[in-house]
Amino acid sequence: MTEKTTPAEIDFFNLEADNNMEPVNTSRRDFLSKAAIAGTVTIAPGVLLHSTAHAATSGNTSTKANDEEVSSKNRWGMLIDTAKCASGCTDCVDACNEENGLVGHGRPATDTQYIRKVTLKEKSTGHELSLPLMCQHCETAPCADVCPTGASFVRADGIALVDKHICIGCRYCMMACPYKARSFVHENVENQKLTAPRGKGTVESCTMCVTRVDNGGIPACVEACTAENHNAMIFGDLNNPNSDISIELKNRGGKQLRPDLALNTGVRYQNL
């Protein structure tokens, strides 16, 4: 048995400690939507067109132009319904490995995982939960806090990344991450995917398929889960009240893992 795929012996997700998780901080979202309305009234026609174009979209995918910078207008997130996540199903993990060219070396303790399936068991009742666990894309990310070079950072739109150009492979971020979401590349890598550069001596984790997202797509795991009709994962803009994910969160709620750490994660779970 390996450490990485083992559910923690302690209350890893702190599920019992805090069931009254703070809801998504909506104050900024409200501010933004109000600001957008004010903008449409007062600003010049060119800008008005721009803001209506944003308002018209669903907020489920990015609409930014290729040469446009990402901004904090968006916050990309995922919502995972554990009730729909079947034990033993690894469709999301397979899609992730395929998308990012992740190859195992038969050493599960150190082989790269962007997503892993975790099974939780209620000891007294025997009730089991299965869920995919990946980088939670925290707003205040511990990995970025401890990084000595600035290689770990959170993009303006909420996606936590490693800039491997300046990563020195110290692995502080792996220690700091409460979700064990990061892996270190121990081996030389060949035949990388165009959209997933990765190499020996750097730390890596789920990128929320950042190239797909920038090009108006959705992450490979969500795509696979939906394509296989499991529909356990939703991707979208947490800052846009009209996005599927925001509507679902508003109607049925969603929990963060380890809410006591106040990291404001971008990945939320239902039916924990």
Next chain:
Amino acid sequence: MTRFLRTLLVLIGFTLLSTSALAETPFPTVHEPSDESLKCIQPEDEMRRNHMNYILHERDETMHEGVRNEPGSLAACIDCHVEPNSKGEIAGIDSKEHFCNACHQYASVQIDCFQCHADRPQKFIKRSSHSSSIRDQLEKTLATHDASSEGVNK
């Protein structure tokens, strides 16, 4: 006098050796894309001298700000310049035939980009599916841990 002659001979020998060594590594020529309608973003002289600056600039903008307009991207370089030879073989970065490596070997400058980045256009890379082996591993690990998950708290 004999010492002088000997020195002269040695000097002549060195000159011959070094010229023959030079003759073996001709100045690399740029591989023109087979599609003649494709033009590089800058003239050849400019690109020979300053290509790294274009790539570096794009690198930080893309990584940190998500700006993904193509022209100066490494992927766009590779897409045009790295093509299969007449036998249909496509050289990887370790080969002298590779577009980047041809010059970098000549100039004796180490190239680190391809420790992480794809060195060939994706359309030319044949992949075997690795996900099945990873899936097997995962299932094995899950099975082991199911068998011993007695003491796991929810």
